Amino acid sequence: MARNDLEAGNLETLDRDLGRLSGLDKATKFVAKPVVGLGVSLTFIVIAGLIAMVFLGQSTNSMIIVAAAALGAYMALNIGANDVANNMGPAVGANALTMGAAIAIAAVFESAGALLAGGDVVSTIAKGIIAPESMQTASVFIWAMLAALLSAALWVNLATWIGAPVSTTHSVVGGVMGAGIAAAGFAAVNWPTMMKIAASWVISPVLGGLIAAAFLWFIKSRIVYRDDKIAAARRWVPVLVGIMAAAFGAYLALKGLKKVIKIDLVTALSIGVAIGILVWIIMIPIIRKQAEGLENRNKSLKVLFGIPLVASAALLSFAHGANDVANAVGPLAAIVQASQSGDFTAAVSIPFWVMVIGALGISFGLFLFGPKLIRMVGSQITKLNPMRAYCVALSAAITVIVASWLGLPVSSTHIAVGGVFGVGFFREWDSERRMKKARIDIPDMKHYSREERQRRKLVRRSHFLTIIAAWVITVPAAALLSGGIFMLITTFFG
Numbered sequence: 001m002a003r004n005d006l007e008a009g010n011l012e013t014l015d016r017d018l019g020r021l022s023g024l025d026k027a028t029k030f031v032a033k034p035v036v037g038l039g040v041s042l043t044f045i046v047i048a049g050l051i052a053m054v055f056l057g058q059s060t061n062s063m064i065i066v067a068a069a070a071l072g073a074y075m076a077l078n079i080g081a082n083d084v085a086n087n088m089g090p091a092v093g094a095n096a097l098t099m100g101a102a103i104a105i106a107a108v109f110e111s112a113g114a115l116l117a118g119g120d121v122v123s124t125i126a127k128g129i130i131a132p133e134s135m136q137t138a139s140v141f142i143w144a145m146l147a148a149l150l151s152a153a154l155w156v157n158l159a160t161w162i163g164a165p166v167s168t169t170h171s172v173v174g175g176v177m178g179a180g181i182a183a184a185g186f187a188a189v190n191w192p193t194m195m196k197i198a199a200s201w202v203i204s205p206v207l208g209g210l211i212a213a214a215f216l217w218f219i220k221s222r223i224v225y226r227d228d229k230i231a232a233a234r235r236w237v238p239v240l241v242g243i244m245a246a247a248f249g250a251y252l253a254l255k256g257l258k259k260v261i262k263i264d265l266v267t268a269l270s271i272g273v274a275i276g277i278l279v280w281i282i283m284i285p286i287i288r289k290q291a292e293g294l295e296n297r298n299k300s301l302k303v304l305f306g307i308p309l310v311a312s313a314a315l316l317s318f319a320h321g322a323n324d325v326a327n328a329v330g331p332l333a334a335i336v337q338a339s340q341s342g343d344f345t346a347a348v349s350i351p352f353w354v355m356v357i358g359a360l361g362i363s364f365g366l367f368l369f370g371p372k373l374i375r376m377v378g379s380q381i382t383k384l385n386p387m388r389a390y391c392v393a394l395s396a397a398i399t400v401i402v403a404s405w406l407g408l409p410v411s412s413t414h415i416a417v418g419g420v421f422g423v424g425f426f427r428e429w430d431s432e433r434r435m436k437k438a439r440i441d442i443p444d445m446k447h448y449s450r451e452e453r454q455r456r457k458l459v460r461r462s463h464f465l466t467i468i469a470a471w472v473i474t475v476p477a478a479a480l481l482s483g484g485i486f487m488l489i490t491t492f493f494g
Contacts, residue, residue, distance in 0.1 A: 037368040041077055044364050048073035048357045055353050061339035064142060069357060071149040072332035075172075076361020077369070078156040079328055083168045084110060084366045085373030086396075086416035087316040090389035093378025094302075096309045099371055105310070106317045106370075107363040113321025114359035129173055130180030134188035138338045143489045144183045145331040145338075148175030151482035152327070155474065160369060163376050163463075164470035167411035172327045173197055174478030182483035200403075201471060204414035207402065209422025212395035215240075216426050219387050224298060233301055234291050238283035241308045244390070246276025247397035248315045254401065265405055272401075305386035312393035319400075320412055321362065329358040377417060381467075382424030382459045392419035417467060424459035 052069035056062055088102040097105070135141040152168070152175040159166040173194075180188045219240070226232040250272025253263045263271070287304060294300035333350045378384060384392070396415045403410040 040364065040368060041074075044077065044361065045070045045073045048361070051353055051357065055351070056336070056340070061142070064146075065336055065339050068142075068146060068149065068332050068335040069354075071146065071153065072328050072354070073357050073361045075149055075153040075156070075168075076325075076328035076358045077365035078153050078160065079168045079324060080110070080362040080365025080367070081369035082156050082160045082165060082365075082373055083324055083413055084317065084320065084362065084370055085165060085377050086413050087313055087320055087393075088370075089374045089377025089416070090384055090392045090420065091309050091313040091378070092374050093384040094309060094386045094389035096306045096386050096389065097313065099374065102313070102374065103367055103370060105314050106366055109314045109317035110321035110362050110366070111359040113318035114325035114362065115355055116322070129176040129190055129193060130184070130188045131190065134180070134184040136184075140183050140490075142335050142338050143493070144176070144179035144486055145335045147179040147182075147482045147486035147489060148172060149331045151175040151178065151478050151485050155478045155481060159470055159474075160373060162466070162470075163372060164467050165373055165377055165413050165417050166470050166474050167413040168324060168327045169411055169413075170197065170201075170471075170474045171478045172330065174475035175482040176331070177475070178479030178482030179486045181479070182486040197475070200410045201414070203403070204399065204410040205418025205421065205471075207410075208392075208395045208399045208415035208418035209425070211398050212391040212419035212422040213426035215391040215394055216388060216423050217430075219391070220430065223301065224387075229296050229298070229301060230291050230294050233304055234288055237287045237304045238280050240390070240394075241283045241287075242276045242280025244308055244312060244394050244397070245279035246272040247394060247401065248272075248312065249275035250401055251397040252315065252319055265401075269401075302386045305390045309386050309390050309393060312390070312397075316393060316396060316412075316416075321359065324412065325355065325358040325362065328361060329354045332357070376463070377420060380460065381417070381420050381463050382427070384420070384423070388423045388427075391423055392416060395419040395422070414471065421459060421464065428459060 049066040049070040052066045053062060056065050084106050088097070088106050091097040092099055092102045130144070132141060135144065149172075152171040155171050155174075156166060156168055177189055177194065219236075222236050223229060223232045250268045253271045254265060254268035290304055294303065329350065333354050336351060336354065378389075396412065396419060399415045399419075400410060400412070
């Protein structure tokens with residue numbers, strides 16, 4: 001008996017010790033994770049500089065190119081940490097993907113998009129915002145591009161830290177504009193282009209939100225609110241997946257494959273329609289088989305949207321990598337060209353090693369720092385399920401196509417987050433409408449505290465206001481920061 005008591009006591013002691021070790025292990029991981037992320041990031045930045053030295057070590061401006069490569073790597077890390085969350089956030093928030101799977105898929109497709117189809121908009125970033133000929137010398141142009149890179153990276157870094165998804169495109173545009181003004185005055189800026197970008201602050205999120213809300217209304221009215229939900233799903237889900245395939249087919253043809261082949265809008269739409277019809281026909285028997293044995297309730301419908309949602313996240317990541325890698329490597333490519341040839345007015349050509357730095361930087365940034373913004377977009381603004389997340393992904397593709405048709409530059413960040421807001425606000429409106437229709441008393445919110453009123457809303461107003469404020473000040477903040485950095489650089493090195 002005494003022996004059993006002794007063994008029991010030893011086991012209890014062992015359990016306590018193991019518990020302490022487990023707690024210590026968790027604490028160590030918690031404390032060490034930011035340090036590890038910072039260490040890996042710094043290592044990548046140093047390696048990017050070394051790569052530049054290997055390829056251009058004999059150049060007369062080799063140290064400037066090394067510094068530019070390091071700043072380009074820093075910017076790419078920040079793009080991965082902030083921008084990629086917009087593509088993966090809805091799928092993770094809807095539990096269609098785990099965080100690990102989302103990061104793995106995004107890393108592969110972002111890199112593929114950057115390396116296979118990236119670089120088409122590099123000249124716009126490097127030359128379209130300011131007139132290069134307004135710069136007095138190649139050195140002034142190089143200092144301006146360095147200031148733009150550093151200011152944009154610092155601003156996106158700050159936005160990621162406070163949990164605000166901002167447009168990295170607008171950050172770079174603001175950085176280039178601010179350095180251009182500091183170098184050559186306000187006349188150096190292409191103001192018509194800047195006015196279009198300013199218009200996109202409003203147009204992108206509003207259009208994305210309206211399209212996402214419209215599709216959610218269609219899904220609710222045609223499927224969710226029907227007596228036989230499964231029969232309605234068998235009819236309409238193949239159509240919806242076909243529409244998604246058509247939108248992404250046109251999206252990738254128009255935006256993601258410009259480096260491979262030049263496609264006009266009409267041709268891209270024709271390709272999209274053909275792909276959409278083909279996918280719709282293929283999905284009819286697949287959805288019918290998936291729907292067999294499902295219960296007639298909303299939870300069952302989520303199964304049917306899982307695979308389309310994962311596919312849309314992957315395709316969005318490919319197109320994002322193709323387009324937004326320019327934010328990291330556009331100024332870098334311009335600096336490399338100006339440093340080597342002294343010509344800073346010609347079209348920018350992109351060395352392959354520059355594209356590799358951009359692609360790897362985006363993947364590393366996503367892996368190390370992306371989960372914070374993925375959670376923000378996917379679950380902290382409003383609650384998402386596969387149907388709502390599908391609407392957000394689809395609105396992103398359609399909005400870009402509509403914007404291209406109208407000739408408006410838009411931000412993928414603004415569109416995706418605008419889609420999340422659109423879905424959330426539609427749910428609030430639809431919930432109140434249905435309660436009124438059912439003659440259910442809507443609680444008088446004025447009797448609750450301000451905190452309780454905010455909690456009962458389906459869209460978190462605090463996140464909404466923080467994100468909108470960050471969007472509004474992105475270009476001016478990056479511009480002011482860039483102008484200040486340019487003045488410091490020219491004071492000490494000019």
